[in-house]
Amino acid sequence: MADFLNRDPRNPQFWDERFEKNFTPWDKGNVPAELKAFMQARLQITSQVTQQTLNTLIPGCGNGYEAAFLAQAGWPVVAIDFSPAAVRSAQAAIGEWGKHVIEADFFVYTPTQPLGLIYERAFFCALPPAMRADIVKRWAALLPTGALLAGYFFFDDAPDASIKGPPFTVHSAAFRELMSPYFDLLEERAVSDSIPVFAGKEKWQVWRRL
Ligand SMILES: C[S@@+](CC[C@H](N)C(=O)[O-])C[C@H]1O[C@@H](n2cnc3c(N)ncnc32)[C@H](O)[C@@H]1O
Numbered sequence: 001m002a003d004f005l006n007r008d009p010r011n012p013q014f015w016d017e018r019f020e021k022n023f024t025p026w027d028k029g030n031v032p033a034e035l036k037a038f039m040q041a042r043l044q045i046t047s048q049v050t051q052q053t054l055n056t057l058i059p060g061c062g063n064g065y066e067a068a069f070l071a072q073a074g075w076p077v078v079a080i081d082f083s084p085a086a087v088r089s090a091q092a093a094i095g096e097w098g099k100h101v102i103e104a105d106f107f108v109y110t111p112t113q114p115l116g117l118i119y120e121r122a123f124f125c126a127l128p129p130a131m132r133a134d135i136v137k138r139w140a141a142l143l144p145t146g147a148l149l150a151g152y153f154f155f156d157d158a159p160d161a162s163i164k165g166p167p168f169t170v171h172s173a174a175f176r177e178l179m180s181p182y183f184d185l186l187e188e189r190a191v192s193d194s195i196p197v198f199a200g201k202e203k204w205q206v207w208r209r210l
Pocket residue numbers: 009010012015016026027028059060061062063064080081082083086104105106107121122123126127
């Protein structure tokens with residue numbers, strides 16, 4: 001394993017080092033199945049009405065495969081990452097769709113259009129537990145009533161679950177408690193195409209802003 005200078009995932013240099021050294025064990029390399037199903041179902045359900053797509057933000061996008069996938073399907077999508085090396089890596093990985101990826105900090109970035117969806121994968125679990133309440137508050141501030149937060153969440157309900165990370169697991173009841181002032185849980189499903197680092201502990205969830 002590569003030797004790293006920066007050990008603080010709150011710092012963009014932490015992620016720069018890992019992208020630069022090509023150490024990205026969280027990277028799936030493709031678009032996860034539940035996101036594809038979510039998008040396809042949404043397009044079918046809404047095919048009778050004018051609004052077929054959701055204005056989407058992908059915080060902490062890494063290589064941004066999902067941004068390319070959504071953009072190709074005609075969804076308005078902006079993917080952000082505060083690590084310059086991650087943004088360069090995404091632009092190399094997804095070619096022309098890299099124009100949807102911008103360097104920005106999730107806690108500062110303000111979308112130009114109201115959002116319909118925030119897509120989550122390996123961003124919440126990448127940051128230390130002390131930041132969880134702020135992440136949830138920022139999701140809530142970014143999403144208008146009725147808008148959705150959908151994606152993958154990394155759970156461990158064992159009483160002696162490790163608090164080491166990233167990735168950091170969260171207890172499912174603690175996560176529900178954090179979310180409940182702002183969001184309703186609409187859907188939850190097991191995940192069949194996890195990569196090894198998340199296998200058995202990952203769930204697909206869809207939350208609606210209250
Ligand atoms: C574990 S990686 C996950 C990348 C991608 N979502 C994926 O599924 O492969 C976490 C990413 O979040 C980014 N990140 C962490 N804190 C951030 C912040 N405050 N604003 C924007 N990006 C952030 C990191 O630079 C890193 O690329």
